[in-house]
Amino acid sequence: MTDVTDHSSQSLDSRPERGTAAYINTSHISHNLNVFKGLHPGKIIAVVKADAYGHGLKNVVPALIDCDAFAVATIEEALALRQLNSEKKIMLLEGVFNDYEMSLAIAHRLDVVIHQDYQVELLKTVPATHDMDVWLKIDSGMNRLGFRLDQLADKLNIIKDIDGMGQIRLMSHFASSDDIHCQQTRSQIKINDQIKTMGYEYSFSNTSAVLNQLNTHEEWCRVGIGLFGISPLGMESYGGDFKLKPAMHLSANIIASKYIKAGEKIGYGGHYTASQNMRIAVVGIGYADGYPWSEHNSAVKVDGLRVAVLGRVSMDMIVIDVSKLKHKLTGKQVTIWGNDLPIEAVAADLKLIPYALICGITKRVKYHVIQ
Numbered sequence: 001m002t003d004v005t006d007h008s009s010q011s012l013d014s015r016p017e018r019g020t021a022a023y024i025n026t027s028h029i030s031h032n033l034n035v036f037k038g039l040h041p042g043k044i045i046a047v048v049k050a051d052a053y054g055h056g057l058k059n060v061v062p063a064l065i066d067c068d069a070f071a072v073a074t075i076e077e078a079l080a081l082r083q084l085n086s087e088k089k090i091m092l093l094e095g096v097f098n099d100y101e102m103s104l105a106i107a108h109r110l111d112v113v114i115h116q117d118y119q120v121e122l123l124k125t126v127p128a129t130h131d132m133d134v135w136l137k138i139d140s141g142m143n144r145l146g147f148r149l150d151q152l153a154d155k156l157n158i159i160k161d162i163d164g165m166g167q168i169r170l171m172s173h174f175a176s177s178d179d180i181h182c183q184q185t186r187s188q189i190k191i192n193d194q195i196k197t198m199g200y201e202y203s204f205s206n207t208s209a210v211l212n213q214l215n216t217h218e219e220w221c222r223v224g225i226g227l228f229g230i231s232p233l234g235m236e237s238y239g240g241d242f243k244l245k246p247a248m249h250l251s252a253n254i255i256a257s258k259y260i261k262a263g264e265k266i267g268y269g270g271h272y273t274a275s276q277n278m279r280i281a282v283v284g285i286g287y288a289d290g291y292p293w294s295e296h297n298s299a300v301k302v303d304g305l306r307v308a309v310l311g312r313v314s315m316d317m318i319v320i321d322v323s324k325l326k327h328k329l330t331g332k333q334v335t336i337w338g339n340d341l342p343i344e345a346v347a348a349d350l351k352l353i354p355y356a357l358i359c360g361i362t363k364r365v366k367y368h369v370i371q
C-alpha cells in the first residue's frame with residue numbers, strides 16, 4: 001500500500017497525469033501462495049493462464065517460485081512461461097490441438113491434459129525416449145472437458161501402452177465448488193472419490209474448493225484466483241477473510257471536476273439525473289482500460305471515502321460523486337479496486353465476477369511492480 005499512498009499525497013498540479021495504473025504487489029502474491037500452502041499441505045499447481053489473470057506473467061512467476069507446478073491454458077502461454085522458468089512442471093489445461101503443438105509440448109517438456117480421442121492419437125507422436133507426464137481428464141458433471149468415468153479404464157489402457165509416456169495422472173474440475181452443499185458438487189465429489197481409488201495421483205480442487213475445504217491433502221490443487229488475493233466464493237466473501245492480500249491495486253486520476261445543478265444529467269444516454277446540486281469529478285479510466293461497461297454501477301475510493309460512480313462508463317472515463325469533498329481534486333489518485341476497496345465488492349456491484357475484472361485490464365494501463 002505504501003507506494004500507492006505516497007502518490008496520492010504528492011502536490012497537485014493543474015495539469016494532471018492520466019495515471020491509469022495497476023500496481024502489482026509481488027510480496028502479496030508470495031504471501032498468498034503461503035496461505036494456500038497452509039490450507040493444503042499437498043502439491044500446489046499455480047494457475048497463471050491469461051497473463052497471470054491480468055497481473056502480467058513476468059511480474060508474477062518469480063513470486064510463485066515455491067509452487068510445485070504451473071498451469072496455463074494455451075501453448076503460447078506455456079512457451080512464454082517456459083522462457084521465464086526453465087525448470088518447473090507446466091501443465092497445459094486444454095492439452096494440445098495438433099501435431100505442431102505436440103512437438104512444442106515435447107520440446108519444452110510440458111505436461112498435457114488429455115480430454116478427447118484426437119489428443120490420445122497425438123500422444124502416439126511422442127518419441128519413445130521421452131517421458132511425457134499426462135493428465136487424463138474426467139468430466140465429473142460439469143459437462144465441459146473430459147471423458148466420462150465409464151470411458152476411463154479404456155482410455156487408460158490405451159495410453160499406458162503408448163511409448164514415451166511418463167507419469168499418468170487423473171484430474172477433474174468442479175462446476176460449483178463455491179457451493180459445497182448443492183447437488184452438483186455432492187455428485188462430483190462422489191465421482192472424485194471413485195477416481196481416488198484407482199491408484200493414480202489426481203487433481204480436483206481449484207481456489208473455491210480449497211477455500212471450502214473440499215481438497216484432499218494427497219491431491220494436486222490447481223489454485224488460480226486465490227493467489228491474487230481474491231475470494232471467488234461470492235456472497236460477500238473477501239480474500240481478506242482468508243488472510244489473502246490483493247495482488248493488484250488499480251488506480252486512475254481525477255482529470256476534471258465541476259459543480260452541477262439538481263435536474264442535470266450525467267454521461268451517455270443521460271442515465272443519471274442529479275437529485276440535488278452536486279460536485280462531480282471525471283476519472284481517466286473507462287471500458288477501454290478494463291473498467292467494464294455494465295447496466296449496474298459501483299463505487300471508487302477517494303481520500304479514504306467510498307464515492308459512487310454516476311451514469312454510464314465511457315470508453316475512457318467515468319464520472320464520480322465528490323459532493324462530500326471540498327478541496328482541489330484535479331490530479332488526485334482514485335482507487336478503482338485493490339488495497340482499500342476489495343475487488344469482490346466492485347464485482348458484486350457490477351453483477352460481474354472478479355475474474356472478469358482482472359482479466360479485462362487492457363494494454364493501455366501501465367503496470368508497476370511493487371516488491
Ligand SMILES: *Cc1c(COP(=O)(O)O)cnc(C)c1O
Binds near residue numbers: 049205
Ligand atoms: C482456471 C482453472 C483453474 C483455476 O481456477 P481458480 O478458480 O482461478 O482457482 C483450475 N483448473 C482449471 C481446469 C482451470 O481452467
